[in-house]
Amino acid sequence: MIAWISIGITLLLVVLLARPTGMYVYSAFSAEGTKLDRFxxxxERVIYRLSGIRPENQTWKTYAAAVVISNGLMMLLVYTVFRTQAYLPLNPSGIANMEPRLAFNTAVSFMxxxxxxxxxxxxxxxxxxQMxxxxxxxxxxxATLLGVVMAFMRALSGKPxxxxxxxxTRSITRIFLPIAIxxxxxxxxxxxPQTLESTTxxxxxxxxxxxxxxxxMASFLAIKELGNNGGGFMGVNSAHPFENPGAISNLLQMILMLLVxxxxxxxxxxxxxxxxxxxxLFVSMAMLFIVMLGTSLTAENAGNPALNALGVDQQQGSxxxxxxxxxxxQTALYSxxxxxxETGAVNGMHDSLTPIGGMVPLVNMMLNTVFGGVGAGFMNVLLYALVAVFLSGLMVGRTPEFLGKKLEGKEMMLIALTLLIHPILILVPSAIAVxxxxxxxxxPGFHGLTQVMYEFTSSAANNGSGFEGLGDNTPFWNISTxxxxxxxxxxxxxxxLAVGGSLAAKKAVPETIGTFRTDSALFGVVFLGTVLIVxxxxxxPSLVLGPIAEQLTLKP
Amino acid sequence: MNILTISLRLSLVLMVLTGLLYNMAVTGIAQALLPKKADGSLMYNKEGQLIGSELIGQNFTDPKWFHGRLSSISYTANGSGTPNYAPSNPDLLTRANQSVQDWKSANPDVPVSNLTMDLITNSGSGLDPHISPKGAQAQIPRISKLTGLPVSELESLVSKHTASRQLGIFGEPTVNVLKLNLALQQATQK
Incomplete structure (x- = not known):
């Protein structure tokens, strides 16, 4: 009973915070002057001056180029830091330089x-x-992806x-830095802990x-959760008692992960x-979330039949x-x-979850639309919304429209391409690895396949949690992931961004009585159906071979 | 070219702002306001010697102590970890069987049905400072026999060191093994 109350309060807090945060984010990025500008x-003007930024509108191509080039440079800078950390200051525990393939993997991973x-x-x-x-x-x-999703939304709504x-800059100064501090x-x-003292x-x-x-650690932890990053300061992440000392810190971490x-x-x-x-869209995603949570809680509370058979007190579950x-x-909820x-922080080992309890995180990452990471997740949601509109259009036999813009061959080709990238990035490398x-x-056994799929799903969905039993610090795993x-x-x-650019360039068609409405419960259902069917x-098939087969073979 | 130079300059500016200034500011404020917690909730004995952190579990193998969770890394806190056994891993079953056998020989008076799941499983971190209250109570008969302390005194020690759920709702009730054993040590030295 108390478990359900704690879950209910957690989710209620998340729902109550969502809209006010949204209004804040909206005004933080508003092109018109707001009260926030005064503070x-x-x-920001100092940052603009130091970096030589002139705040003028970009085309989708320039915007995308700026994303790829700036992020690429950041990776290069960070790679250099990893490779030379032994010679740099603030290394009280005398850590050596990172080897090149691991440094490559780490730089890409965090960017x-x-x-x-x-x-x-x-x-x-x-x-x-670390700093x-x-x-x-x-x-x-x-901050990069929050910018991208804002640009995408602007394009959809016909703004520059x-x-x-x-x-x-604004993502960092107005949203991430203040909340993180x-x-x-x-x-x-x-x-x-928050100290520069060494190991004692x-x-x-x-x-x-x-x-x-x-x-x-505390400054690290705050942005790890808030930015849906998820990488741990310590090896075992938020299972470490320093990185997550109690249920209240655990609650705050979950709220931060879902906040933006x-x-x-x-x-x-x-x-x-x-x-x-x-x-x-919010309600549709929340429904998927509830189904996932229910499945996971049921599986974990039932425990591991093999251990339960030992005759010990099994009230605690697995x-x-x-x-x-x-x-x-709290572990199932956190997972x-x-x-x-798509944060990837863990407060328990996902590898040791029961098969079905471990399948839920895997499915979350495969769908990549149950809220998803800052920006990236909502981009995917809008992608599926576009597919849903397109399918509905096909069913009634008229040109599909979304927000008054016609969806045509060019957009659908880009969307289909995006949809295909995700499974290809997961399934092909998994097959090679196995x-x-x-x-x-x-x-051993079916669980081994799940381990491999989890690693690539986590990589492709930019989640970052792992079935950590995998021996993954090898050249193959570092380069492939x-x-x-x-x-x-x-x-x-x-x-x-290309879809956004292409839609923005189209003339809006007036809404008629025959227009398929995308703000109705019916659309929510079509949207959910699209996500689940795709x-x-x-x-x-791969889930059947992994977690489902493992569950069926767990005998008392 | 313009994008490239702006990118480079902005990256360096943000690296200083978020990498250095942010971390240093938080460290400064934390050390000024909450030095004990910021240093890792360290515990010292009367002689001022560092005996551990109240948040980090310790290795207790001697049967006269309360034991914590299993730890594949023996509570070495310069690292952290777990063997990541899948529920279907035969090694998990072998290890759990061994734990049950060990329990039976060390606690002949306590039925196996009182042995709680947390005592035969590896924690996530390998550094879990807690066990469940039932897990502590199940160890009382053994410790009473070895230390000569009456069961009633040990029971009151355990209940004194049992923390309820946080805010009464979140998480699980816990017993901090290190603090409990410190109290046990004082009781036996009296």
């Missing part, structure tokens, strides 16, 4: 908002790297696309020596001048890979939130 304007980590934070990165490389990217990466450098300090009050050695009660790693991404439907509704449009302070409820929002590198898979993450991120950014047709 943030002076800081692409994935935060797949093939290193362990305690031993792989100096404090300087000016990792934390920097944790701001720059979601805006300027990428202005959007990037406040939540970082709350995290410290809840017990998360304690004399334990039993008379052994215990080295305790720590560092500037759940607000975007409302931004969209306001932008296109029809709040109902946004609400329909506790392998989970922390006592979170238990089954759904982190994969729905065939050529079986020795890196740690769990690095490429999957890169293309998973930037190909769809380019194709969708998702199911693409991935169902």
């Amino acid at each position: 943030f304007g002076p800081i 692409a908002n994935t935060n797949l980590q093939h290193y362990s934070g305690e031993s792989g990165l100096s404090y300087l790297s 000016i490389a990792i934390v920097f990217m944790m701001f720059a990466s979601p 696309m805006g300027n990428f450098f202005v959007d990037l 406040v939540s970082a300090l709350i995290f410290v009050a809840l017990g998360v 050695v304690a004399q334990t009660l039993q008379g052994e020596e215990q080295s305790i790693a720590r560092g500037p 991404t759940t607000s975007l439907p409302f931004v969209y509704g306001k932008m296109v001048g029809n709040p109902k449009q946004g609400r329909v 506790m392998e890979g989970k922390e006592t302070r979170f238990g089954v409820t 759904v939130v982190t994969t729905a929002s 065939f050529a590198y079986p020795e890196t898979i740690s769990n 690095g490429l999957v993450m890169y293309f998973g991120r930037y190909l769809s950014v380019i194709t969708l 998702g199911a047709l693409t991935f169902f």
Whole structure:
């Protein structure tokens, strides 16, 4: 009972915050002057002057080029930091330079908002790297995509696309920095360390020596969750008692993960001048979320039949890979939130979830539309909305329209291409890995396939959580997932900006009685159907071979 | 060309702003307002020697202590981790069987049905500082026999160190094993 109340309160807080956050995000990016300019304007003008930015509108091509070039340069800068960290200051624990393939993987991983980590934070990165490389990217990466989704929405609503450098700056100064500073300090009050002192050695009660790693963790944690980054300061991420000391810090982390991404439907509704449009999409995604959560909770509470058969007290459910302070409820909830929002932080080991409990995060990432990461998720949602409109148009036999613009061959080709990229990036490399590198898979049987698929799904969806039993710090995994993450991120950014550019260039057609309304419950149903049919047709066979087969073979 | 130079300059500016200034500002404020927590909630004994962190579990193997969760890394807190066993992994079953056998020989007076799931499973971090209250209670008969402390005193120790759900709703009730064992140590030295 109490478990359900805690979940209910968590979700209620998320829903209550979504709209006000959306209104704030809308005015933060507004081209017209707002009250926010008085406060943030002076800081931003300094940044513009230092960087030589002139806030003029860009075409979709210039906007996309600015995204790809700036992000590419950032990766290069950060790669250099990783490769030379041993010679740089702020390295009290004497960490060595990172090897090139791992540094490549890490740089792409954080720039692409994935935060797949093939290193362990305690031993792989100096404090300087954690700060000016990792934390920097944790701001720059979601800020990039928030800018892109704002540009896409502007294009859909017939406004000029805006300027990428202005959007990037505003994302950081107006949204990510202020919220991160406040939540970082709350995290410290809840017990998360924030220090530049090195690892310390304690004399334990039993008379052994215990080295305790720590560092500037609270500031890292705040942007890790808020920006849907998800990479851990410590190897085990938010399962580490320093990185998530209790259920309240756990709650705050979940709220931060969903804060910006759940607000975007409302931004969209306001932008296109029809709040109902946004609400329909929000409610549809919330319904998918509830189904996922229910499935996961049922599976985890039932526990592992094999362990239950030992005759021990099984009231706690499946506790392998989970922390006592979170238990089954908060771990299952967190696993759904982190994969729905494509954050990738974990507070328990997803590899040790029950088969069906582990399938839920996997499906969240495959669909990539249950809210999704900042910007990227909502871009996907709009993509599926366009497909839904197109399908409806075909069914009634008239040219489909979305927000008064005709959807034609050119847009649909770009959309179909974007839809295909995701499964190709997941399934093709998975097949290669299973065939050529079986020795890196740690769990035998059907679960091994799930491990591999999870890694590539997580990469393609820019989530970053892992079935961590996988021996993934090898040249094959570093290079293959690095490429999957890169293309998973930037190909769809380019194709969708192109769709936006193409739609923006069209003349609006007047709405008639025959226009298919995209702000009705009926559209919500068609939208959900599209997501599920496309998702199911693409991935169902592989799910049967992985988690479903494993569940069927778990015998008491 | 213009995009390239703006990109480079903006990247460097943002790197300084979000990488350096942000982290340093938060560190400064945290150290000024909440130095103990910001340093990692460290615990010292009367002689001022560092004995651990209240947030990080410790390795207790001697049967006279309360034991924590299984840890594949023996609670070495310069790293963190777990074997990531899948539910279907035969090694998981072997290990759990071993834990149950060990429990039976160390706690002959306590039926296996009182042994809680958290005591035979690996935590996520390998550093879990907590066990469930039931998991602590199940260990009382063993510890009473080895230390000579009466069961009633141990029961009150456990209930004194049982933390309820946060705000009464969130998470699970927990017992901090390190703090409980510190109290146990004081009780036996009396």
